[in-house]
Amino acid sequence: MTAVAAGEEAAARLRLLNVSAGAKIRLVRRAPFGGGFLLEAGGVRLSVSRSLAGRIYVREEKDG
């Protein structure tokens, strides 16, 4: 993950859930009906709303 362009409060919450610059996150699934996303970062599973997810910038990594 490279950066989060969200407000301070949301960014702080994300950091506490292991989602910060340089962290490895994995997209586990998408919620149906246009909902959010289920991410996994460092053993923590979190749900992120669509708008917030749009502000998390990631670089894709291929793992073996």
Place this chain on the structure above:
Amino acid sequence: MDRERVPRLLLAGNPNCGKSTLFNALTGGHAKTGNWHGVTVGVCERRMRLGKGRAVLADLPGVYDLASARMEETVTRRAVEEGGYDGAVVVADALALPRSLPLFYQVRARAPRTVLVVTMADLLRRRGGFLDEKKLSALLGVPVMCVNARSPRDIRGLRAFLEENVRAPSPRALPPVHDLAGAWSGGRQGESRAERFLYRPYVALPLFFFTLLAVFFLAFAEGMPGAFCKERLQSLLSVRWGGRLAAWAEGRGAAPAAVGFISALFSGAGMLLSFLPQIAVLYFALVVMEESGYMSALAFMADGIFRKAGLTGRAAFSVLMGFGCTAAAVLATRGLESRRAQRRAVLILPFISCSAKMPVYLALVSAFFPHPFFALCVIYFGGIALAFAAALLTKGRGEEETVAEIARLQLPSLRHAFKSLLFYCKQFIIKVATAVAAVLVVLWFLLSFNFSLRYVGEGGGSMAEALCRGLRFLFVPMGISDWRVALSAFTGLIAKESVAGMLALFYGADLSAAMDARSAAAFTAFIMACPPCVSALVASARELGARRALLYAAVQAGAAFLLAYAVYAALCFGMAFCLPAAASAGALPIVKKKIERKRREKIDRRRGDDAAGSHRQPLRAGVVRSAPPAQGKGSARERRAHGGKRFAAAGGRSRVFYHAQGRGAPLLRRRIRG
């Protein structure tokens, strides 16, 4: 070491790791713990029991890194470097142990004796991680202990641990490690098979729907535990005890008012407390679902649908509870993300027909409509549509940006569930039942006494009757002009079932004396939308503050009347009414947009910095609370209590400073361009 001198210990750790909770538990004090950064500023020292003697424990502000130049870091660094203490206790949060390591090593470099205390290990286990105390101790070179700050047994163990180690020789320092593999794991990677199965839309939503049906069945169906207990309790309290006491009083020649009061009191208490078994069944099911992570799954899956109405997935659960009991649903809105979301949820909940409205619907529908089942479906879906429309109408500007942890699917701890259930029942009785009882007494008074304050009982001429003779004019546009219908609707405030009871009392099964079919349809619409019973009102008052709850009730009453008039007019005049009505309904969003634009100039208050600590609150329905209790009622009181807090406008365009003395009015308004 000098035995007479009282040993002094330092308590250090990251912000928000439960350090102050531990401090309070060890010293028996009630220092303020909070969810935002910088609650403990300055060093708080207190005595604690240590073995046979005493010690002094110093609670240092939470910091991440001693090297930084901020105030809290400086205070902590100075305390650690100055010496004059016998040992340092570093408290770390098990969920984020690696983050605590830098501070731990910094403290250990400066302090002669350091121990590590790890909190929240149970939450780590829920996440699928693990912690091995012995291995960690071997890796770090210091004694390590896991503690649950809320368990008295753990605190006793901690005291023994501290006593043992404060006098022990300091072990040789090991080089710092950064990889805790083998000793600690943050959480299980990947999904289990059960999770992969459940998190499919075609599995999760129908499964949840059926689970809820099963729960309602257990709670409300005839012959099932919930209804059975309800009957017994009610008959015990109202009939046996109340009846006997009333008869005894009458035998002793007490005034009819007193006798009436006694029997009313007991029947009221019977009715109230008979709610308890059913609510307990509902609540227990909810706790089990939440503890097992099932509720997290639902909130995640339903999030998409609810966002279209401007709510979030967490509201799904309150809305579904609303089909059982509005009061319980309102209490469950605690877990919603923001106060604003909670307000909107409480606003729309009464439109969802609770199970108590069923007898009323049945009475009206079976008297007038040939196909009751079809009519009932129309009514229920109408309620849902109305709730949806209300949610859309009150939808705010931006989307709620939520991020929350999702719990793993796991077997719930039944013991914990039962403890939680007992606590909830106690709270219900103390908070809700007492307030409701007070309101019931007032209502009984209105129903039994006339304006010269003489007791009239069932006889007629009571204040409520006079009130309803006046109120009946509100029902005339529905085609109803009998005051007795108005009185029945009024008693709906007590409990929705009593509307059916009163109607039966006045008219028997045949309601055509009171209204015709079109009025019946209008009256049904009224009951569908009208404010909920007093239990739900009290619950709303608890969550939102009395003023707002009453305001919402007034809005709902108004909406109910307007809806009933519209239904009646549509049925009477047909298209001649429907077309202009549809046109004005279409104009409503335009009006709303204008109001929104005006609102944009006002300030939108946000809750204080609740980021820290929220990582420990997984996505839950709000039924179980492990966090410290919520802030005070209403934002006005909040502002006065935490004077001088800053509130940022949405979008960050202007910052407004509030001061406690200013009574919440903005003192300065600074606009930040860009």
